Amino acid sequence: MEKFVRVTAVAAPLPLANVDTDMIIPARFMKALTRDGLGKHLFQELRYAGDGSERADFILNRPACRRAGILVADRNFACGSSREHAAWALTDFGIRCVIAPSFGDIFASNARKNGLLLIRLPDAVCERLRSEIELSQYAPVEVDLEAQTIRLASGETIAFAVDPDDRRVLLEGLDDIGRTLRHAGAITRFEEAG
Template identity: 45%
Template sequence: MKPFDRVVSKVVPLRADNVDTDQIIPAKYLTTVSKKGLGKGCFHALRYQEDGTDDPSCPLNQPVYQGASILISGSNFGSGSSREHAVWALTDYGFRAVIASSFADIFYNNSLKNGLLPVKLAPGQVEELMQLAQSKPESKIQIDLEKQTVVSPEGREYGFSIDSFRKSCLLQGLDDLGYLLQMIPVVEKYEERVAAGI
């Protein structure tokens, strides 16, 4: 996993609640056996019109937002399907962080396991940053994981919370598997206890 410490970037505004993982990556892209290349299908229905051409009204297609690595959206972001492909699509597209007023549980977990930082802020704070991203698309904000802050160009600071274990994993780029593999002797003892009915 790619470590995450800090990102400074423009912000793509996606003004909607309940952005589900079917919207992030439609099922037709899930027939892959790889994690790579899913960026092409990211937000497919939002980015393309029915004839396959770019939808100019979609912020993702607007030149001013090109190269942005932060996405901002409303509540319950990433709801629905557990497909980790949604996170792989976002990271392959170039996103490093998503700011939202709340996240769906499975999406939140999947993000943390792929170095995509989910930043939960209060609805009013999300609205301020959303308006900034819409009215001044060139504005860059900074997300600092160590300090747990989002900083606007004017220097306004928004703190966010994150579980300390998850934070250290992200900072170091560590996944759970290494830790779990170290636990195998403990797991074996647990299995023996259960088998013995203790």
Template identity: 55%
Template sequence: MDKFTTLTGVAAPMPLVNIDTDMIIPKQFLKTIKRSGLGKNLFDELRYEADGTEKPEFVLNQPAYRNAEIIIAGDNFGCGSSREHAPWALLDFGVRCVISTSFADIFYNNCFKNGILPIALPQDVVDTLMEDAGRGSNARLTIDLEGMKVVTSDGTEFPFELDPFRRHCLLNGLDDIGLTMEKADSIRGFEEQMATARPWI
């Protein structure tokens, strides 16, 4: 998993509330177990007409936001079913951070396991960031995980809180497998001890 330290990029404003996981990646794209290739279907029903042509009014189809790495979203982002394909699709598109007033618990937890930073901030701060993001590609947000702050294009800083363990995992690029591998020496020692003490196993 890639480390997350500081990210400066374009933020796409998506003021919709209750964006659920089926909106993020519709059910017909859940057949794969690969984490790659889902980005093209991110927000599929919002991005495309039935014939596959783009809907020009959708934010990620607009030139300023085609390469957005941050999403500023309405309340309760990631609600609905618990599909891990939702953060996979966001990450494959290039999104590394989502900012909202609140997140569904399972989606929130899945983000950290896939290198995405979900940040919960008060409504007035999200409104300010939404307005800043609306200025297009000239307005670039900075997400400083080490400093625990969001910095707007004009230099205004907004602190955020995050569980220290989750912060440690993102800063060091550690998913569940990575966390286990940090204990590789201890695991190997235990296995060797067990092989000596109980050779019949």
């Protein structure tokens, strides 16, 4: 898993509450067993019309946000079913960080396992961030996990807190297997003693 230390990227505002995992990646695209290629179906119903053409008004179809690496969402982001494909689609698109007031619990676990940083900030702060991003015409935003800060184009810095274990896992780039392998010596000693 790729380490997350600091990311400077365009942030896309998504002012929709209760975006469920089916909106993030519809079930019909979950036949894939790998993460590759799911980004093209991210927010399928919001990004594309029935004939497959792009909806010009959707934020990720706007020229400035086509390569967004940060998403500033609304409350209860990624609620619903427990599909890991939602985290896969976001990261395959290039999203490294989602900022929102709250997240679906299962999604939050899947996000960490896939190197996706989730930042919880109050509703009012997220709303202001979305406004600031638009006012700055989508100038890059810096998310620094080491310092636990968000730096806006204006120079303003917003502090955030992350679960210490999630922070360590992301900074070190450890998935579940990597976390287990950190204890390989102890595992070997245990097996040899038995």
